[in-house]
Amino acid sequence: MENPNGIAAVARRRYEDRTIEEMIDPRLNEETYENIFTVNKGPDKDSLDAFIKIACQCVKETQGERPTLKFIITQLREALSFQEKSKDNLKFSLEGIKLATENFREENLIGGGAFWRTYKVALRHADRSYPIAVKRFDKSHEHEFLKELQFLLEYKHQNIVTLVGYCNDVVEKIIVYEYSSRGSLNKHLHYKDLTWMKRLAICIDIASGLAFLHEGGSRQETVIHRDIKGSNILLSDDWKAKISDFGLSYTIPTSKDIHFVIDNVYGTTGYCDPVYVELGYLTEQSDIYSFGVVLFEILCGKLMVEYINGRREILINLVKGHYEKGKLHEMVFEGIKDQIAPKSLTIFQNIAHDCLHHEREERPKSPEVLQQLKKALQFQEDYDIWKPKLPNDYKKLLQMSDVQDTNSTKKYEVLYKDLYHNFTKGILIEEGNVLFLLGGNGERNVTISANTFSYTNSCLHKWKSIPESRFHGVMEMLDIFNLKIKIETRSQHLSQNVDYGVYLVFKFSNLTKISSKPLYVNLTYQNKSKTSNAYFATWRDNDWMMIELWRFTNDKEDTILMFLLDGFSEYCCGDSTIYIEGIEFRAITNVKHEETDESKKVQQVSKSDSQLDSLQQSPTNHEEILKRSENYDDSKKLFWLGEVKGKKHLMLSAKEALNNYSNAELFKMKPSTHSRFPVVIELLPQQVFRINCTIKRQMLSRDVDYVCYLVFKLSKNCHGMHCPIKVRDLLRWTDKEAEIIYFISPSPWNLHDIDQTPKLWAEEWMAVKVWKFNINHEFKDDYFDVKLRLISYEGTMSGLIVYGLEFRPV
Known part of the structure; x- marks a missing residue:
């Protein structure tokens, strides 16, 4: 209402008139928590001034007068710092505290010391309950109250108890701080649920807090706690430790050359530094001694000060004696003894003993204690996590x-x-001839160096050192087509009852990785006197390749394996030489071992015989679709057309699939008594086989994914059909990779995620997937062409009898 230009203009004017504080929201000045505590939440004066000043600089009329974001952040942090340190911001009313503690009712009492008692209180706000601790000082100890309050206001650390508020009344001196649900450390020493790992973490928390005190944080002073003991270490629900009770603390400015002060002796018997007790000399090393006592309490699971038959017994000298005799393990708490890693125990007990050294100069400083405790934890984690692996x-x-x-x-x-x-x-064992390697699931993998193989063609190979190899050397083979390598090895270092693949590891001298696709190499080899082929090699690091030769389950302690490598295909890499690193045994999952002849009767993936029979009867409403021309001869059917779940299903005869193919001399027509089409086509010897036909769009359903299967069988005189066949879509080849298919099911290690393998179709006919498409996405005209080229990797193929093409909706 004051200015149509908005609040910025008002703020600028009021800042100049010194009336800007009238704009402050009155709700900032006081906030009441359901009448339990009335907390003065008004902004600290310094904090408010810093905030207003930077806010008004931000709304200066010209851009050049406005500060940078970096400067704004600095000033806001300063305003926050002022507010956090403001005593008035944390002042609680005595009436509210009395109400919350039910006038300091004994049932709410949770602890106490020489001049104070602590009560647990539930602070409610916004439908939630926040437990806090109320520390009530004796009236005669106002000095300790003010000292602890001032300390908690100035020193904030994750391992120092957090101040919530205070009450400095004429008759009551009270400090309110965060509630630690697990209470003090000394109450948990003899419990097994306080594991060694938790104990180490607690020790690190205490050491971290001590290092903060002794180094003074950002202040140029050293704080000596003077009463480090288990009852002054509080534990949160997640076992985080915080140092409390700073009523006896002493501050020494670090700017002055002061190494100690002489003061009256305060502290707890059994935890006090003997030098301090005897001479009254107080330094931060006095805290280190007390911490050493606490460290041994944590290790031994008992207090070092006990009352036996009414007499006070101090046990720390007994513990030191056991340590110096090398018998400290006898005093380690039985509940954790079996958990402790030997190196963790050694580091822990050494630093604990050093803290108790009778010469102060020989005691470690708090940062060193912290470092050694972290080292003990590191070795414990190492023992617990990594050794089992x-x-x-x-x-x-x-x-x-x-x-x-x-x-x-x-x-x-x-x-x-x-x-x-x-x-x-991987580590080299057996004089560098075996590489042992652990897999991610703990399985054991082994690579045998090519140095252990036998070579028939001795003049065609030589031992060579190359930096990319994991062994000291590899075998260079000068003739990749005539290897003649005999491999005899054992499975002695492998995991039991685990499935393994056996791989040849090699690389070509003149070939680098240009694609992640497997490379066709066609390695011929003998295994168990049986000649086999491994067609594709996969890439590894540094242009090394792997080709799988066999799969087996390692159910024996020592299995002897033998292979005879003949050579790679001449279509592979020309006159390249090859580096052979060795044979690798690698654990594999989802294993399919070499199939028997019986298992090669692959599963049927097309329609059952009854479904195929129904497919023969073309629906009358599709008669016009079936006729390619006026000369269509119904006695020589070229199509079957039906429906599967409301989607059109097309079967195209071999004659129709090849009707546009000009090289008719590469095929011969054969009548078929077992085929639903009267004529099938047999492939004559050739390396390239083309499918070339035209289909009307109405024959297939709109916006449906289709898979095209080639339906075939092999004649008794088939040749070259065991090799992989490359399928290329000639019309859409620019954006699609060539597919790999097999007409004879290969060994499992030749698949490499290839699902284009033959499946039983019906009776003696097989089907293999050659193409996948969506008619709407890829074809816009009424007619579309299908032009596929099938190329054998190994030259001539013949004896393929083609029934036709099936277009099946997915």
């Missing part, structure tokens, strides 16, 4: 390698984690 016989494997065992060092440099990573990268 190592092979059971890892020590035996290490003895056969040049990798250092964790037990062979004195300075704890080698971790089980590092060993595990070495095993996952």
Whole structure:
């Protein structure tokens, strides 16, 4: 209402008139939590001034006068700092505290000390309950109250108890801080649920808090707590530790050359530094001594100060004696003894003992204690997490390698984690001829060096060192078509009852990876006196390749495997030489072992015989679609047309599929008594086989995905049909990869995610998928052409008897 140009103009004027504070929302000045506590929430004066100043700079009339975001952030952080340190912001009313504690009712009491008592209170706000702790000081100890309050206002750290508020009344001195649900540390020492890992984390929290105190945070001063003990360490629900009770703390400015102060002795017997007790010299090393006592309490699961038969017993000297005799393990808490890694225990007990050194100068400083405790935790995590991942016989494997065992060092440099990573990268054993490697699921993989193979053509190979190999050398073969390599190896280092693939690892000298697609190489080899082929090699790192030769289940401790490698196909890589690294045994999942003749009667994927019979009867309403011309001869049917779940299903005869193919001399027509078409076509010897036909769009359903199957069988004199066949869509080849199909089911290791393998269609006929398309997406005219080219990788193929093409809706 004051200015039509908005609040910015009003703020500028009021800032100049010094009346801008009249604009502050009055609700900021006080907030009441359901009448339990009335907390003064008004902004601190310094905080408010800093905020208003930067806000008004932001709305200056010209851009050049406005500050940068970096400067704005700095000023807002300063305003926040002022507010956080404001005492008035945290002031609670005595009436509210009395109401919340039911006038300090004994049932709400949760702890106490020499001059204070603590009560648990539930602070309700916005339909939620927040537990807090109310620390009530004795009236005669106002000094301790003010000291602790001032400290908690100035020092904030994740391992220092957090101040919530205070009440500085004439008759009551009260500090309110966050409630720690698990209470003090000393109450949990003898419980098994406080595991060694949790105990280490608590020790690190305490050491972190001490390092913050001793280094002064951002302030140029050292804070000495003077009463570090288990009852002053509070634990949250997630076992986070926080140091509390700063009524006896002492602050020394670091700007002055002061190494100690002389003061009256305060603290708890059994935890106090003996030098401090004897001479009154107080330094931060006094806290280190007390912390050393707490560390041994955590390790031994008991307090170092006990009352036995009414007498106070201080046990720390007994613990030190056991340590110095090398018998400290006798005093370790039984509930955690079996959990502790040997190296973690060694580091922990060493730093705990160093904290108790009778010479203060020999005691470690808090950052060093923190560092050693983190190291103990690191070795414990290493022991718990990484050692179980190592092979059971890892020590035996290490003895056969040049990798250092964790037990062979004195300075704890080698971790089980590092060993595990070495095993996952691979370690050389057996004089560098075997590479042992752990898989991601703990399975054991092994690669045998080509140095162990036998070579018949001795003049055509030589041992060569190349940096890309995992072995010290590889075998260079000068004639890739005539390898004559005999491999005899054993499965002794493999996992039991695990399925493995056996791979040849190699690379061509003049070939680099240009595609992630498997490379056709056609390696001929013998296994168990049976000649086999492995057609495709997959790429690995550094242009190395792998080609699978066999699969087996390793159900014996030591299986002897033998292979004889003949050579690669002449269509492979010309006159290239080849580097052979070795034979790899790699654990595999979803294993399909070599199929028997019986299992090669593959599953039927087309219609059942009854469905195919119904397909013969073309619906009358499709008669016009079936006639390609006025000369259509119904006695020589070229189509079957039907429906599957409301979608058109087309069967095209071999004669029609090849009606536009000019090289008719490459086929011969054969009458068929078993085919639903009167004529089938047999393929004569050739390397390239083309499918060429035209289909009217009305024969297929609109906007439906179709799969085109080639329906065939093989004659008794078929040749070259066992090799993979490449299928290319000649009309749409620019945006599609060539597909690979098989007319004879290959070994499982020749599939490489290829699903274009023959399946039983009906009776003696087979079907293989050659094409997939969507008629609406890919064809716009009334007629569309199908032009597919099938090329054999290995030259001539013949004896393929073609029944026709089936266009099946997906």
